[in-house]
Amino acid sequence: MRVSKLLFLLFFCLGFNLQASSHLNIEEVNTNKGLKFLFVKNRDLPKVSLNISFKDAGYVYESAEKQGLAWFTSLVIQEGAGKNDAKDFVKKLEDKGISLNFIPGLEAFRVSLNTLSENLEDAISLLSDAIMRPKVDPKGLNRVFEKAKVNFNNFEKDPYFIAAKELDTLLFKKHPYSRDPYGTLDTIMSITRDDVLTYIKRSFTKDNIVISIVGCATKEEVSTLLDKYLSKLPSKRSKIRKVSVKNEFGPAENKSVFMDIPQSVILFAQRGIAYEDPNYYNASVLINALGGMSLNSILMKELRQNLGITYGVSARNVPNKHGNIISGFMSTDSSTASKAISAVKDTFRRIKEEGIDEQLFKDAKISLVNDLTFFFLSNNVSIAMLLDDMQINDRDVSRINNYVNTINDVKLEEVNKLANSLLNPENLFFVEVGRSAQGQ
Template sequence: MTRSASQIRALDPRAFVLRGLAALSLALALVFAAQMARAEIEIEEVTSPGGIKAWLVEDHSIPFTALELRFRGGTSLDVPEKRGAIYLMSGLLEEGSGELRAQDYARALEALAADFSYDADKDTVSISARFLSENRDAAVEILRQTIEEPRFDQDALDRVRAQVLVGLKSDQTDPNAIAGEAFAKLAFGDHPYGTNGKGSVETVSALTRQDMFAAHEAVFAKDRLYVSAVGDITPAELGAILDQLLGNLPETGAPMPGPAEVKLTGGTTVVPFATPQSVALFGQKGIDRDDPDFFAAYVLNQILGGGSFETRLMQEVRTKRGLTYGVYSYLVPRDLASTYMGSLASANEKVAEAVGVVREQWQKTAEEGVTPEELLDAKTYLTGAYPLRFNGNGPIASILVGMQMDGLPREYVVDRNDKIDAVTLEDVNRVAKELLDPAGLRFVVVGEPEGLKSTD
């Protein structure tokens, strides 16, 4: 797949800075996470003097804070002919700000034992900051410069653009990336969801320094901002930081794109590609995160194709028939549209059978539902795995800011497993009939599959 902004940065030697500190911070944070998994998490809503809101989990046992900023809209805010501008801009944010050029910026963070990372996807631009309490003020000032005063120097633009182009060209020979782009186009057409948020070789090659400033202006505004902090910081201290970091942002950014229509129809699309193993991506219309039946669908997916070896798809496609090393399904509730998707890879001579088995299980589950034993196993897995997500200040901060974007209450961290446990067999089987659409299930297969042809 195309490299993410964080993967692009990993190509730079500066990505190895402070790994010792990161390891220590993680070890300390794991202790905190274990405590949080056993006790009720106290999430406080903080409002800065300037009116900026954030969620805070305060803990002073570790002299370390994780700060997470998210801006809704992401790469979907790109101007159509400038696809890739926001993704490229996010990769340039660590290439200097204010009076600091790229190398000076990296040295300043190294001296402060601070770590900032930036990323962009179709729905969000994310900034993750990690800093020690003793260096908080200086670290926050550099972060403020990053947000308010990015340099976008031409040499940095050319260097990061070259890295993005390498990734885009690599994607042209990657079956997974080819399948992803073809599926998105079928699902969403000309909507931003239907195009690559990282742009194309043509659009990225044409982007200018002025385009970076325009992309920055489109994203960074108060009307799409979500913030969380976890660690050694008080509400008053966080409030002051919020105003310092974000108080000068404009009130509004670029207009949000409208909802995306899921245009998938049932059938198969074969994209010829010379490879001994075909990649198959499949999906249908999904279910929104705020739908009352979301938890029932979530449990259903765990039974059908979620992340364990006991799912129906894994048992039928891998264990019983040996057609693949892995097959998975997953709900994708994005901001502007929702899909229900899955993937597998299989030898060219076996992929047609694998596709057939997936279709059969989709149909069988829709018609017959699931068993009480499957329901119990899925609920046990999902509730047991949930506390493991809280494995450090950074992941916790990310979870909290994601909850805000999903419109979830602060109590969700405590109540979530109760919602899973409350799902009944009747709920799951009703949702299976309503959600699963065997006739509307679309497969995109990239390779040279034997016995499979496009049905369009």
């Protein structure tokens, strides 16, 4: 268990109404060549975390025939770039202790870089090679095709992967949010070198880039390096396909998939609430109390402590640009899968009708404040990711420093009023992967 979690549990048990001790000095900086970035100076350690994301370059914008292109590209650009072949590229990263990751997401293509301050220029240089001068040669493509085959073989054996895929299909039907980030083996094997190069040219541009930097550096130093290595990105991206918003999912549907595993994996979801909704923070407290506080959540107490049918169950609100859901997961013996599903519905129904009590309300707010302080603001990597996420979703970064006051201002009566209108036990979608494989 991480130290931050131990501290959280200590303060939680003591019942303190904590205030976040961290206040971020977030600066918005413009470089001489027109790039913008959010910057937080942190001299605690000689390290820098840099996150770059390209908005509207996620897998929801892919064509149906080329599903998985963003993921495939994230692998190809690591197979050599600039003057370095694949081995040399990896060796230079390792020799300098640089961590460089490419993450194709739902809405955006993300790049995460972590390095010692003294190696910042080398790190940004290698990053720029990968996104601006990748080799994309036959050898690299063939290696990625082989990796993809192995990955798809593993996907078929992963109950969580299968359950998530089936749940997305039930919820979103033909909406792009139902698409698999990895596509299918057929769509991946149809990808060509030109497809990859077109995706890079179309997606990695200056008008859809967001940059977040946290650590031991100066904004002047960072500005100079960004101008040197990223200012030659294409100015504008090509037009993107429009994605409609889907927040209504119709009557609930359930699906069971047989897999010979000792514990059934069960995912569930219903309509959620948007980040922009005035009730968003009321929902944050409600869903945290329901399924976000580990052993102290309502679902854990009911299904683990009272019924003894699971080691873990959780729920969270997932607000995205084009669709919002409340989702959860649990695992249980196949013989108790039906009972577990009924228990989740019953718990949602009870909280919808009765709400939560004063003590649980206070605990849920303390938990949210401490998650911000001890997790999201605990290190450079987490802060850079948080700033990156805020920018991708066009959110006001001032909300970070206002978060504690906002949560403390939430009122119990408003949370319980929302519970009655938001929670919908009769419209919970369930997917079970396991031995029972019977519709619920």
